[in-house]
Amino acid sequence: MPDGSRRRGPSRLWLLPALPALLLLGGLALFAGQSRARPEAPLATTDGIAVLTGGPQRVDAGLHLLAEGRARWLIISGAGRDATLEELAQRAGLDPAPLAGRVTMGRAATSTRGNGLEVAEWARARQIGSLRVVTAAFHMPRALLELRRTLPEVTLVAHPVQAAGPRPGLLLREYGKLIGAMLGLSVLKPEKPPS
Structure with a gap:
């Protein structure tokens, strides 16, 4: 049999169009696993705490961490216009008095990208070198x-x-x-910096 007439195995070119779908599905599986993550133990102390709003559990967790002495400062980024520290602390079962002067109610952020801008300005003003980020587990990869x-x-x-x-x-x-943010699409939405 001449060399040119050797029989080759089945072509695997059909895999090329399926590759992006397989990568997306694999990424989704990893993402779903991360959405069940828990905080590390024991908890390390950080310079500051940033709570990205979107649910009461986030704010409660951040306030409790501050009350336990896990950081000196806390920002609640994307806080509602009418939200007050007194109301949030009481809902979390905490006395607001020891927290006063240590909590910033960030009201400028309207998106995760906005949270990044708002928290960055706050952190730089306080010379923060380490920051505990409190948000929902499913939101954490994009927030980070x-x-x-x-x-x-x-x-x-x-x-x-x-x-x-x-x-x-x-x-x-x-x-x-998250995929959109990884591709840089989050910058397409205009976000005014905090004032």
Whole structure:
């Protein structure tokens, strides 16, 4: 049999179009696993705590960490216009008096990218070198991505908070937003810096 007539095995070119889908599915599986993450133990002390709003468990967790002495300063980024420290502390079962003067109610952020800008300005003003980030576990990868862009010099410590109940639609939507942020699409939405 001449060399040119050797029979080759089946072509694997059909895998090329499937590769992006396989990568996306693999990434989704990793992302879903990360959405069940818990804070490290024992908890390290950091210079500051940043709570990215979106659920009461996040704010409660951040205030309790501050009350326990896990940091000197705390920012609640994206806080509602009418939210007060007194109201939030009482809802968390804490006395607001010892927290006063240590908590900043950041009201400028309207997105995760906005959180990054708001937290960066706050952290630089206080010369923060390490920052505990409190947000929902499913939101943590994108939050850390945006914060690393604005605070590359600061050590970030993830403190994921678990959302109540399974939410597959929310996970898919957040995974899509994470991919968009990784591709740099989050910068396309205008976000005014905090004032």
